[in-house]
Amino acid sequence: MAESTQTQTLLKQRNYPLIFTFSLLLIFVTFLLIYNPQPQNPIATSDFSDFTRPSTFPPVSSPSRILSNNDSAVTDISDDNSGTVDDDSAIENRDLAVGVKWELCKELGAVDYIPCLDNWNAIGKLRSRRHMEHRERHCPVPSPRCLVPLPKGYRTPVLWPKSRDMIWYNNVPHPKLVEYKKDQNWVVKSSDYFVFPGGGTQFKNGVNRYIDSIQKCLPVIEWGKKTRVMLDVGCGVASFGGSLLDRNVITMSFAPKDSHEAQIQFALERGIPAMLSVIGTQKLTFPDNSYDLIHCARCRVHWDADGGKPLMELNRILRPGGYFIWSATPVYRSDERDKEVWKSMVALTEAICWKAVVKTFLDSSKVGVVIYQKLVSSSCYVNRRENNPPLCGSGNRPNNSWYVPLESCLIPLPGDSYKWPSPWPDRLIDIPPTLSTERNAEETFKGDTKHWSALVSEVYLGSVGINWSTVRNVMDMNAGYGGFATALINLPLWVMNVVPIHEPDTLSAIFDRGLIGVYHDWCESFNTYP
Template identity: 60%
Template sequence: MIKNIFQSRKLSGLCVLSILLVSVTILLLTNDTIDLFPYLSLPYLPRSSLSVIPTSTPISSPTNDSSPPLESPVNQTRVDDHPDDQGLELDWLKDDKQWNVSLKIDWKRCESPDYIPCLDNTKAIKKLKSKRNMEHRERHCPERSPKCLVPLPQHYKVPLPWPQSRDMIWYDNVPHPKLVEYKKDQNWVRKSGPFFVFPGGGTQFKDGVIHYINFIQKTLPILDWGKKVRVVLDVGCGVASFGGTLLDKNVITMSFAPKDEHEAQIQFALERGIPATLAVIGTQKLPFPDNAYDVIHCARCRVHWHGYGGRPLLELNRVLRPGGFFVWSATPVYQHDEGHRNVWKTMESLTTSMCWKVVARTRFTKVGFVIYQKPDSDSCYESRKNKDPPLCIEEETKKNSSWYTPLLTCLPKLPVSPIGKWPSGWPERLTETPVSLFREQRSEESFREDSKLWSGVMSNIYLYSLAINWTRIHNVMDMNAGYGGFAAALINKPLWVMNVIPVEGEDTLSTIFDRGLIGIYHDWCESFNTYPRSYDLLHSSFLFTNLSQR
């Protein structure tokens, strides 16, 4: 219906009337003086006040560790402090024949402010036969979805706005100080008064992350950040300073790390406003499509690429675009003791068998890295004397096959031209027909319609007719992203979008990466791999229609 309105524009009056009705409804619902639904009123849920946020505070403000913490903007109240409100029955739904359900709200309090059901299932983790290949960091969802509400951390505050948040966040929002002590000599993060401050240091960023990024491009100029290179994967990202800095160069980075003893590193990243997710290269594929990323980066990421039969590196090969680059910044590149030399020789043998070639290498102790390039055709695979690892059969690399699927022990065949060619430079690739759609005429038409639709919806309704303060929105998720039209329509806003493709639907995630956007596969009948309070806005379009059948 929306599509027809924007295509024909014959029902503009009806559209205006609909917008007015929505606006009036929002006004009534947000008016504190009108109690429309007293049986849905939850007075014990605290409201945050934006008035306490120092929106004009300069980045350099936190200078004194002894400064007193700011007063909390919310009066923290436990969810379970009001037992009379639990088990509230919605009679208005029970009496409606259209619903024909008896809905009970019987929420309990979750065990932790950072509870993630599929990663904190200690019962399942204890039953694992092995943890050698990071099985305990993978997803282990409970048999029944938890019915609990995640409490706020004590003294939680409304997050600082972007771009201020990239350099400093409230300590009370992520009250995990262990990383400060653990990484104090590497300048990852510092505690300063009521803030955590991120100076831009890192294990390999001896002269700062900006110098490190510029040195990579100086070493290999073809890595033209923000033009040829748009979509990057950062493995074992720490607090994601690498990805956060690349945003200034029009590069969007999917930073990931496991939920491990490096306390809350992904939570730090998301609170800063940097794209990130919880994941691990263990025994299963990453939730990304084949041939997705322009560049993959690892700076002392603690992944044994040559371990587990070389499967971790084969997984990087799968998600790296043909002709793409792997930047490996680690001690075996420039240290020369026997242990490091053995690791380097093993990596050299493995990458050669995969037809990766070294295109740059530095041996400086401050910034030491090697850059590999993946081949852009199968010719090298076919000419190998020892075809190990072998080429995959088609069944192993079919679409939508990255969800709960074991790591490959083979090399996927590379797509042939024009599908296998490198996308246009940024920003042209956002609007041009994605290379992954060249096979199907119908898909190309659907892509054009989707882009036109969301451009119209965004400019005519979402940006101006809804009660959304877009200046406070930065971390956004599109829960049923399609071709990424929603994210593309927001490209000029200072925010980023995590495009989610449900695993039971059409697989369009390759198209999203071709456009220079980022995304991930997910099953919405399970919990998402992220911390509570990660996103400012969730967008859902025709998602629950399909899920209701499950």
């Protein structure tokens, strides 16, 4: 009688969703009792074997050896996991469920494995390393398909902004940099943490004083207004770029994977934009005329090497009217070697028509800097005594710099009609100066911005179960005009905008908006740490 009364009450209240859910539950339990009378593991792998499609991938062979620089013996990093879950067994069970064979990378250094930068077989066959060929991309064929393991003792990363100052030691267990740079205040080990005091090779007294000194000697830089997008060459642990975030400057910090152990890995763990790259024989994966400012503090690049190609590459990606800050010993020391380097730099910058607007000694850091400005008009090129280096051809020259050799020429300048992007933050939503002149381009750009703004606010921020307070770095694998990054701009995170090389080239517009990004081919691995 009580049950009948409760049922009538539910019907009177029109609680139909509850009734429907309860009915489904009864049907499901009845089904289990009829078709599964024997108790067994409900998620056993064998239960799924008849429902999985056969893999369309080729059989996986054992991945090539990942060797250290000294070709040490290979060790199995899973041997220490006694008493823990058998990762290989778990992966094998999942393999059966999805029809693909996966296995953990077990070779020495597997936790830091980057396929296209750690291909020691290809690197060993290089005829020359003079131009940093061994630090460039050499992707293995076929690509390894093992899963990179976590470092032993890995923990959930420290949240931003605390992570800028300290990270877990076990997440990036590379202590050599502590000893190597101990007199420069880069990083120190404290208990279970690496701590970053904000020092650097050229700013031992603190990076913020160094930044203030630059603004003081050249106020027109206007950090976070006129200067929004910056490139830091040979960035160390990226303290310079990390500090500039407080001034609304987003810095792409880059360095090669070399003897400065894990500097980019430190930067990424700290939550600072960074990537692995080198100025060697190929162009950087950025479009022409993209960066407002480029910085080099003792970055160990020989700008006059190979006929000045490295500096001409900076000239290519530096925005007309933009600045190059060079803080290095040839600027302020007078020994013979530094004097020769300075002499070569003067000759080269004059040849490419860069104007030295500041050359001074920073009392705050006890170092000297020179600041060059790239001109807007090509008139200087025309009036040179020698056409060396020459202007690049004016044909259909692609912006895309993926696997393109460095050039010994200067890209033409736009002239007096050139327009610098609007001050930040207006440039984020203004029409980019480099937007395609094709029909409907402006309408498409505005529509993309509106689309992502609505999608992020209505779906991403509330309906996908992401705790955005724990997210610091995001990658947009097909960025378009950067609409997704624009919609996330008020969150405490940064976005790496990737424009695939087979998609329309919109990367210049992304930089015009005050965002950062790169070209990439997703058939190959990305230049970053696991």
